[in-house]
Amino acid sequence: MAVDLRPLPRAPGYRVLARWLMVAEWRSHRGRALVAIATIALGVALGYAVQLINSAAFTEFSAAARSLSGxxxxxxxxxxxxxxxxxxxxxxxxxxxxxxxxxxxxxxxxxxxxxxxxxxxxxxxxxxxxxxxxxxxxxxxxxxxxxxxxxxxxxxxxxxxxxxxxxxxxxxxxxxxxxxxxxxxxxxxxxxxxxxxxxxxxxxxxxxxxxxxxxxxxxxxxxxxxxxxxxxxxxxxxxxxxxxxxTHDTESRTDRLSRAYRINMNVLALVALFTGAFLVFSTQALGVVRRRSQFAMLRVLGLTRAQLLRQILLEGALLGLLGSLCGLALGYAMASGALRFFGSDLGGGYFPGVQPRVGFEPLASAVFLALGVAVSVLGSVAPAIDAARARPAPALKAGAEESALARLATPWPAFGCLLAAAALTRVPPWFDAPIAGYLAVALLLVGGIALMPRVTALIFGAAGRARGTRRRAGATGTLAIARLANAPGQASIAMGGVLSSFALIVAMAIMVASFRVSVDDWITHLLSADLYVRVASGGNSGDSGGLRPDEQTRIATVPGIGNAAFARITHLTLDPARPDVALLAREIDATDPGATLQMTGAVLPPSVLRAGDIPIWVSEAMIDLYGYELGQRVRLSLGEHGQTFVVAGVWRDYARQSGAIQIRLADYRRLTGDSTATDVAVTVEPGVSVERVVASLKALPFGASLEVSQPGEIRARTLVIFDRSFAVTYLLEAVAIVIGLFGVAATFSAQTLARAREFGMLRHVGVTRAQILAILASEGGLLTASGIALGFALGFAISLILVFVVNPQSFHWSMSLHVPWFVLGTVALVMLMLSCTTAVVAGRGAVSVDAVRAVKEDW
Incomplete structure (x- = not known):
């Protein structure tokens, strides 16, 4: 009898069928749907909360600045x-x-x-x-x-x-x-x-x-x-x-100063949403495999490919919609709580002295709602296309599950993503932000995950062949490796969750560790004196006053002080639309500026300068923001009529992302007539205790206005500020890790429950329940170990982009690479244990099914 393949009527029959399918899937696998919804909700909530906080703080700070201009x-x-x-x-x-x-x-x-x-x-x-x-x-x-x-x-x-x-x-x-x-x-x-x-x-x-x-x-x-x-x-x-x-230039200055920080926070918050997209993909992919025979029956009864494709995408969109709506509500509550209890700058310190209030933003709400739905739909596209392309007759048979994932093993889309990522790392920043760098990170993640089916088949295929050559190979290990080698599609989904989670952990951990160690090395290099004294100015520039010449003399003649190197810190406006540039006048040896500053390359010795040339040393930010180059002559508005200077070197500065210029103190005083000082680096005479010198400084008539610190104290404060600035980063990274482990658990659970028929067949040939659980533990361990190894490689590649592309383009400074081996090893061990445990716990339900009942085709 011929089958009528014409499309089913769209209304009301198709809508009823679509509703039945969605309700049935929800009732049958409510837990996995809730996990996917919660993941999308958390990703949207984090991104939306960060956006609301940054927007409220920037708006309030700009309004306060405008009020000063009237x-x-x-x-x-x-x-x-x-x-x-x-x-x-x-x-x-x-x-x-x-x-x-x-x-x-x-x-x-x-x-x-x-x-x-x-x-x-x-x-x-x-x-x-x-x-x-x-x-x-x-x-x-x-x-x-x-x-x-x-x-x-x-x-x-x-x-x-x-x-x-x-x-x-x-x-x-x-x-x-x-x-x-x-x-x-x-x-x-x-x-x-x-x-x-x-x-x-x-x-x-x-x-x-x-x-x-x-x-x-x-x-x-x-x-x-x-x-x-x-x-x-x-x-x-x-x-x-x-x-x-x-007057609007003030807003532009504030925007430029905090833009990189705000963008980085938003992108980091969206990492959780990206992980949620993979969880939706794994949920939908395994759901399609599990329902393959159902979809084939519907196709035989007249459901078209387009209608089946629409059905699966609709299910994914519904997950995204529910998750996004919950995420918007949660994000609004999180933003309100964060502003109330923790302030408005999220640890960055860019918006001091304001008390913003969260307001509903229709555009941002619509964007994050659409983003959550889009991410969920994108996670459903590949499973939906595969289900629509499947031929009904073979799909009706049991055991065709792996063939449903065969198309995922195609490596060419993955190679395309990896090549595009490599090309984007060479693209300069767009709108003063590393947009191309972030796209490169995303494509690298997508490409790495897309390679998993092929990599999984190669790894476990080789392991299976190697194990087959051994005469006395254990049944448990042999069956586990055989399963992974012959079902690489399903194995890659589970391993992809481990890979994506651990890759993000590795990338963020290396980036933060590299930054922290570089800052520590930088501050240690700068703090070569025994004591550091500064006038308590409250601000950063010290323009409200400083040490007069007579006060400088009294400090220099304090008993026990071998040398007192004075400095003057102020600022210059080079571009009204950009933040001010710091100007630091201090005693610098032009023949060896590296003794005082952490130079990043070659320096111009005094012998190559013309008579009357005045050298300056600029930070890395001046290269990016103002185009300064070594040996370039630049004119600065210093003194009554301005002066031409020669860039004699470039130094590393982690304190001022808007740029800084160092000049010799004698040159500064000669040009400006300003003889005051704001800072003093004190070297104590040998044999004299630092505490004695501190007491003598505090005993001066103006000692109450002096802030005296030892290098260790300054270093400790600097690292505390660093850790506070990255506190939200640590929190968001932890959330992404939890979501990733959630995905691993859900994937293992879904696969284990879907393999009840396979376990029933093993039971018939004499495999015990304990051995099946051992097989599951072995599979979980092998998959997780492989995912961790590949995740480290992928995460290391991502960290290179973060350290050498995103960070310099965002904050205009460079840093060296450092890998926190102990931290990564600990996290890898924890993930390995959790994954094995999850596989065993999920498998208990599957092996508890009666062996005869499990192998039935139509029960």
Whole structure:
């Protein structure tokens, strides 16, 4: 009788059939479906939570920065931190300028507090029109406190941080001197959590030793003035020593500073989602193999290939949809909890002083919902295509399960992925982010997993042939190897879970260990003195004050100090849209800069420099961000009119990803006239105890303002900061590991239960239940050991991309490669034990089935 192969009616019969199939699969294997849903949910939740946290923090930080600019159209500042106040009347009288408002901005240290208090000195009469939110609110009985020299106005967050209220006094530190100011009131409006202090600009200049100095001038243009043309003409008129910026440049600076960190966090969070995709693939692939005869019967009854393909993809999409919806809810809760209890920077320190709140983001929600569904559907594509291509007649027979996975053994797609990954490692960053590097990692993972069927067949085929030559080979081992050699498709699915999990573990562990060891070596190289002294500035630049020449002399003459090497740390603005570049002036031997700095290559000796050339040594970030090269002549806005310098070497810097420049202290002082110092490297005389010198330094009249540290303390603090920055990385890596082990357990369980007929046949020929469990343990051990070995090779290759491509393109520094053998060995041993245990536990249910009942074809 001829079979009608025309498509079944789509409605209502096909929808009823599709619903029956999905409900039946759910009821029969609810546990594996829940595991797949939970995996997708966790992957989506982690990525969505990180996105919400970063977005909320960046938005709040940008809003706080915009509040400091108010209604200004342009901001004019110097390339150096402070400019002469003669700029202000010049801009105020510029045609097209309606209003100019001078600002003095300082980061001031507070005794007994960690961190800096931002202090703004403003002209209250000018600021009222440009930055009205920053105006102080004095007490009704003291309306002129906004002009008082001893008055300071604090935001609500600053008052809470300092534990003061209106009328109290607060102590601030300017260089080595303490200032006592009266809290005269609050501010009109600030962002939640924004610490800010405001003073009269003349009072701030006087009290903080900045008489005649400004930080910037906010400019408001007349209506009808072309902002871009005015900006271009003004920049040309002022010259390169001045920077004319728009207010949105501040957001661009913050975005560039934190972009690499935010992208890396998002990608790391999505690792769990990638692992979840493989779990969906293994669930669907094994489900298709198990239901092969059912699908063949439906094909015989008239179900078309397209309808069968649609059915399997629909089941995968449903898993992804349910997982994504749960993940969005969980991610929102995780983001809210993280912001409430751990702050907004996720350990990176890029968004200090803000208290963001999580808000629902429709676009991000839609993206992660679609991403979860897409990942689940992609995990179902290969099994669905294979099921649709299967011929119904052979598929109706038992024992055809392995042929369903035969197409997975094709190596060419895997080779294509590996070649594409290799090509992408040579691609430069896109949008200042290592997008191509991440794609290379993903393709390397996909290619490595896709090679598993062929590699599994080769490995266990060779093992089977080798074992066959032995005269006295144990039955248990022989059967285990024979099974793996003759069913490489199913074996590769189980081994693929181990491989993907362990490869990610290896890659992340090597990357983190390489970074940590490199930072440790770097800080050890830099800390060659016995003591390090710095003025407690609260900020990183020390521009609110430093050691005067007479104070430097007193430090150098402290009994027991053999040498005191002074340094001045400040910053330069080279590009208004990029973060500032650190400028470090210190005593450097031009003939051997490597004694002080960790150089990365050749250096220019003084003999090759022309007379009058001034050498500088730049960090690796300057090469990537500004195109500096060894021997290049560059012009920097240092001094009154700027100066040309020669790049004499490139050094490694793990503290400043935005770039840093080192210059000899004598050259810096000659060009700028700034004789202050912020840091001192102290070498103690032989035979003198370090503790004695520390006590003598603290006994100086200004000793309370000095922070004295030993190299071991600085190293320990640096590594603590490193570990805190990577705390979320460790957490996300652990989650990915757990998901991977989940997948291993689910895969072994599904395969073992599907092999009940095979175990029944073995029971008929005399194999005992204990021997079957031993076979399962052997298979689990062999698969896991092979997966660990191949996973290490794949993970090592991925780590090379992370260390030598992703990391330099993200943070603009290089590092050496280090493999944490002990950690990886421990994890490998734990995975091996867990996999063997899982295989045995899952096999107990299969071997408990009655031997006769297990081999029936139609029970």
């Amino acid at each position: 209604e200004a159209d342009l901001q004019v500042r110097g390339a150096q931190p402070f400019v002469d106040e003669s700029l202000y009347p010049r801009l105020a009288n510029e045609p097209g300028v309606v209003l100019a408002s001078p600002v003095l901005a300082l980061d001031v240290a507070v005794p007994g507090r960690t961190g800096a208090l931002p202090v703004l000195g403003i002209d209250v009469f000018k600021a009222r029109s440009i930055t009205p939110d920053l105006i102080g609110v004095p007490s009704p009985d003291r309306p002129f406190d906004t002009l008082a020299s001893d008055a300071i106005f604090l935001s609500t967050a600053a008052q809470q941080w300092l534990n003061v209220k209106t009328g109290d006094h607060v102590t601030l530190r300017s260089g080595t001197s303490d200032l006592h100011l009266r809290v005269a009131g609050g501010l009109v409006r600030t962002r939640p959590g924004q610490r800010l202090a405001v003073m009269d600009i003349a009072a701030a200049q006087w009290r903080f030793g900045k008489v005649g100095k400004l930080t910037r001038v906010d400019v408001q243009l007349a209506r009808g003035v072309d902002r871009q043309r005015f900006k271009r003409d003004l920049q040309q008129q002022l010259g390169s020593t001045w920077v004319v910026a728009e």
